[in-house]
Amino acid sequence: METDGLLEGIRDRRIPALAKAISLVENGRDGYELLLSELHPMVGNAHRIGLTGPPGAGKSTLAERLIQGYRARGKTVAVVAVDPTSPFSGGALLGDRIRMESVTLDPGVYIRSMAARGAVGGLATTTTEVCDVLDAFGFDRIIIETVGVGQSELTIAASADTSVLVLVPESGDGIQVLKAGVMEIADVFVVNKADRPGAERLVQEVDVMLGLRSGNAYRQIRPHHSVREMNGVQHSEEQSEGWLPATLMTVATEGSGIDELIEALDAHHAHLSDSGELHERRRARLERHTRDVVDRSLSTLVWQRGQGEQILESGLERVVTGDVSPYRLAQEIVAGALEGGDDIEG
Amino acid sequence: METDGLLEGIRDRRIPALAKAISLVENGRDGYELLLSELHPMVGNAHRIGLTGPPGAGKSTLAERLIQGYRARGKTVAVVAVDPTSPFSGGALLGDRIRMESVTLDPGVYIRSMAARGAVGGLATTTTEVCDVLDAFGFDRIIIETVGVGQSELTIAASADTSVLVLVPESGDGIQVLKAGVMEIADVFVVNKADRPGAERLVQEVDVMLGLRSGNAYRQIRPHHSVREMNGVQHSEEQSEGWLPATLMTVATEGSGIDELIEALDAHHAHLSDSGELHERRRARLERHTRDVVDRSLSTLVWQRGQGEQILESGLERVVTGDVSPYRLAQEIVAGALEGGDDIEG
Numbered sequence: 001m002e003t004d005g006l007l008e009g010i011r012d013r014r015i016p017a018l019a020k021a022i023s024l025v026e027n028g029r030d031g032y033e034l035l036l037s038e039l040h041p042m043v044g045n046a047h048r049i050g051l052t053g054p055p056g057a058g059k060s061t062l063a064e065r066l067i068q069g070y071r072a073r074g075k076t077v078a079v080v081a082v083d084p085t086s087p088f089s090g091g092a093l094l095g096d097r098i099r100m101e102s103v104t105l106d107p108g109v110y111i112r113s114m115a116a117r118g119a120v121g122g123l124a125t126t127t128t129e130v131c132d133v134l135d136a137f138g139f140d141r142i143i144i145e146t147v148g149v150g151q152s153e154l155t156i157a158a159s160a161d162t163s164v165l166v167l168v169p170e171s172g173d174g175i176q177v178l179k180a181g182v183m184e185i186a187d188v189f190v191v192n193k194a195d196r197p198g199a200e201r202l203v204q205e206v207d208v209m210l211g212l213r214s215g216n217a218y219r220q221i222r223p224h225h226s227v228r229e230m231n232g233v234q235h236s237e238e239q240s241e242g243w244l245p246a247t248l249m250t251v252a253t254e255g256s257g258i259d260e261l262i263e264a265l266d267a268h269h270a271h272l273s274d275s276g277e278l279h280e281r282r283r284a285r286l287e288r289h290t291r292d293v294v295d296r297s298l299s300t301l302v303w304q305r306g307q308g309e310q311i312l313e314s315g316l317e318r319v320v321t322g323d324v325s326p327y328r329l330a331q332e333i334v335a336g337a338l339e340g341g342d343d344i345e346g
Numbered sequence: 347m348e349t350d351g352l353l354e355g356i357r358d359r360r361i362p363a364l365a366k367a368i369s370l371v372e373n374g375r376d377g378y379e380l381l382l383s384e385l386h387p388m389v390g391n392a393h394r395i396g397l398t399g400p401p402g403a404g405k406s407t408l409a410e411r412l413i414q415g416y417r418a419r420g421k422t423v424a425v426v427a428v429d430p431t432s433p434f435s436g437g438a439l440l441g442d443r444i445r446m447e448s449v450t451l452d453p454g455v456y457i458r459s460m461a462a463r464g465a466v467g468g469l470a471t472t473t474t475e476v477c478d479v480l481d482a483f484g485f486d487r488i489i490i491e492t493v494g495v496g497q498s499e500l501t502i503a504a505s506a507d508t509s510v511l512v513l514v515p516e517s518g519d520g521i522q523v524l525k526a527g528v529m530e531i532a533d534v535f536v537v538n539k540a541d542r543p544g545a546e547r548l549v550q551e552v553d554v555m556l557g558l559r560s561g562n563a564y565r566q567i568r569p570h571h572s573v574r575e576m577n578g579v580q581h582s583e584e585q586s587e588g589w590l591p592a593t594l595m596t597v598a599t600e601g602s603g604i605d606e607l608i609e610a611l612d613a614h615h616a617h618l619s620d621s622g623e624l625h626e627r628r629r630a631r632l633e634r635h636t637r638d639v640v641d642r643s644l645s646t647l648v649w650q651r652g653q654g655e656q657i658l659e660s661g662l663e664r665v666v667t668g669d670v671s672p673y674r675l676a677q678e679i680v681a682g683a684l685e686g687g688d689d690i691e692g
Contacts (some may be wrong), residue, residue: 037671044668279666286665286672290658291649293676298644301680303637312636319632320625322390325383326632330639334647338684 003031007038010137015107018137022112025129033293036129042136044282046078047269050160051145057166058192061252063143067109068255069262075140076108082127082156083114083147110134124155125292128285131159157185159285161278162268164188164261167206169198187245188264194249194257203247210245243271306337349377353384356483361453364483368458371475379639382475388482390628392424393615396506397491403512404538407598409489413455414601415608421486422454428473428502429460429493456480470501471638474631477505503531505631507624508614510534510607513552515544533591534610540595540603549593556591589617652683 002024009017024032049066051059063079070077114127131142146156157163165186170193189210191202246264250257272278302308311333318324348370355363370378395412397405409425416423460473477488492502503509511532516539535556537548592610596603618624648654657679664670 033673037673040665040671040673041668283662283666287658287662290662290665290672290675290679293672294648294654294679295641295645297676297680298648298683299641302640302644308640312633316629316633316636319386319636320629322387325386326636326639327379327383327386329636330643333636333640334643337644 002029003035006035010039010133011042013138015110018110018133021133022130025133026114026126028126032129036132039133039136043132044135046131046135046139046142047162047265048131048135048142048144048160049265050157050163051143051166052154052157052163052186053166053190054168055147056170057168058252059145059147059166062166062190062192062250062258062261063145065250065252065255065258066141066143066262069258070141071106071108073262076138077141077143078110078134078137078139079112079143079145080127080130080134081111081113081145082123110139122296124159125289125296127156128159128289128292154185159288161272161281162187162265164190164265166190166192167202168193169196169202187243187268188261189245189247190257190261191247191249192252195251195254199249203249206247210247243268302333302337306333308333308337311336348375349381352381356385356479357388359484361456364456364479367479368476371479372460372472374472378475382478385479385482389478390481392477392481392485392488393508393611394477394481394488394490394506395611396503396509397489397512398500398503398509398532399512399536400514401493402516403514404598405491405493405512408512408536408538408596408604408607409491411596411598411601411604412487412489412608415604416487417452417454419608422484423487423489424456424480424483424485425458425489425491426473426476426480427457427459427491428469456485468642470505471635471642473502474505474635474638500531505634507618507627508533508611510536510611512536512538513548514539515542515548533589533614534607535591535593536603536607537593537595538598541597541600545595549595552593556593589614648679648683652679654679654683657682 006017006021006024010021021035023029024035051063053059060081063081067077067079112130114123114130127144131144134142144156144160163186165188167189169191189206191199191206193199246267248257248260248264250261252258269278272281312329315324315329315332319326319329352363352367352370356367367381369375370381397409399405406427409427413423413425458476460469460476473490477490480488490502490506509532511534513535515537535552537545537552539545592613594603594606594610596607598604615624618627658675661670661675661678665672665675
């Protein structure tokens with residue numbers, strides 16, 4: 001069995017076992033669900049941080065700086081760099097860039113790139129599972145870096161405890177694009193490359209947008225210099241319960257603003273923990289994940305273990321000619337899968 | 347039965363029957379798959395055109411102009427305006443805007459808005475099915491307008507015969523964002539609002555990008571004035587087989603460039619038809635759709651007809667505490683569904 005010794009290896013925090021376990025999970029090889037099942041009781045201690053934003057926003061450099069900052073604070077860090085787009089995107093993912101950097105020699109740091117494979121749902125589910133392995137291994141922080149700001153990135157980012165949206169002054173015109181969806185799920189906004197013209201204006205735009213979203217004019221006039229000013233104190237009665245998204249400025253290449261970002265991330269985690277929302281998010285994530293595993297099992301049952309592919313192949317021509325509908329053919333495929341689906345162990 | 351008379355109504359090209367059929371499909375009400383099954387032999391004559399691009403690119407105005415252009419040529423046109431994002435996007439969808447315009451009084455035009463519901467895959471599948479209804483009804487052209495340029499828009503656009511990516515000079519800086527994914531699936535590129543500064547430069551950028559993509563320096567120096575210059579003649583041996591994406595400039599508000607766009611769309615359709623690719627795309631779409639219907643049937647089997655929700659609800663707490671893994675609970679849910687899954691009619 002390929003999984004022999006992996007559970008023990010991860011318990012003993014051996015990196016080769018970790019790497020092997022992640023490959024097993026990523027490629028869905030025999031026994032991967034069993035391994036994940038055994039790791040499950042060890043999962044739940046890492047702070048998972050999603051880094052989302054348009055290409056060129058400096059996410060990878062920011063991730064490097066976060067690694068350094070966390071290491072200086074004695075925390076171990078794993079990075080999962082995910083590219084849900086095609087090979088054409090020319091990925092400047094951290095995992096690809098950093099191989100030869102000194103940080104990879106530090107046993108308290110682990111970096112892994114994941115490419116797109118199969119369906120969007122598939123990649124998000126697998127990303128969660130890779131994070132579970134890293135979590136079980138004992139990393140204190142897991143940074144999930146994604147390329148782009150589409151639906152699949154949102155789905156992936158939504159699995160993090162804290163979502164960071166990274167923008168740059170140049171993305172000002174594109175803020176319309178970001179408006180839909182991304183804004184709603186971010187807990188912390190970072191305007192990176194903040195030494196460039198337009199950074200202040202972008203911070204204001206983001207705040208106006210957030211203000212519009214919550215219908216709260218206050219947000220548009222608050223200062224942006226310290227997270228603690230915003231989140232350490234209560235601002236008004238109706239806000240005392242919720243998290244007020246932080247907007248920060250960084251220059252990742254120079255390392256400026258990183259301490260403040262780490263403070264913001266810690267503050268958000270403390271907020272989640274104190275308010276009980278961490279438990280709620282974890283519960284929601286596990287529910288979502290169980291649903292995804294069910295859908296994946298059914299899909300495997302039909303398309304890999306069942307006769308699905310054969311029935312589809314032999315029936316498709318009749319669908320193309322119009323003699324048989326896709327619905328009729330789908331019925332045959334489902335019926336075929338259920339007949340042969342007695343052994344669903346896995 | 348809610349479907350009574352719908353098939354006949356669509357055969358007789360009655361608009362109330364069409365509207366009712368689309369609602370039935372959109373909401374997945376009883377009998378919708380049976381109706382789609384019966385309509386299947388009538389599907390396959392419409393030219394499906396996807397309109398994708400960032401918010402503010404003028405897609406809706408462009409769609410209006412296309413409607414006018416097609417009507418002037420005696421063609422009937424349906425528009426399906428899809429918003430896969432959340433309510434926050436504040437959709438400026440054609441369907442929402444145009445209700446009171448004169449074009450809606452023309453029986454040769456039908457416009458329908460679709461909001462996001464459920465999963466991404468769900469919306470794409472349902473959009474295909476709504477297009478199938480419109481196709482069976484007999485519309486000559488079906489324009490599928492989406493908001494945004496994310497993964498879900500790509501999935502939806504990929505179901506069209508011809509994909510149009512609409513850009514504006516202002517999106518120049520954001521072209522990086524568009525690079526990943528969208529560029530690859532577009533057959534026609536439109537730089538709208540081409541009377542604004544930067545239009546020529548954007549056309550050049552798009553061409554450079556397309557040139558880089560195909561590794562073909564020729565593309566960077568060709569003229570942009572007529573589609574026929576590009577696609578009516580053979581350019582070189584290795585290109586004679588494929589479609590050379592057209593890059594066009596329009597000012598939709600003034601109606602300029604629309605005739606050229608319609609020519610480009612017709613040229614692409616002729617190319618697809620002549621090369622046999624139309625048949626291949628249709629076949630691929632039907633295969634994809636059959637797979638989607640299978641997955642949807644299985645999901646329905648578990649979550650709506652089966653005991654999935656109850657088993658999940660009663661078992662989730664043990665997953666949260668770590669006593670039971672998501673994989674074990676998922677197994678119980680699948681097993682429960684298969685036991686009770688004898689009657690999968692529908």
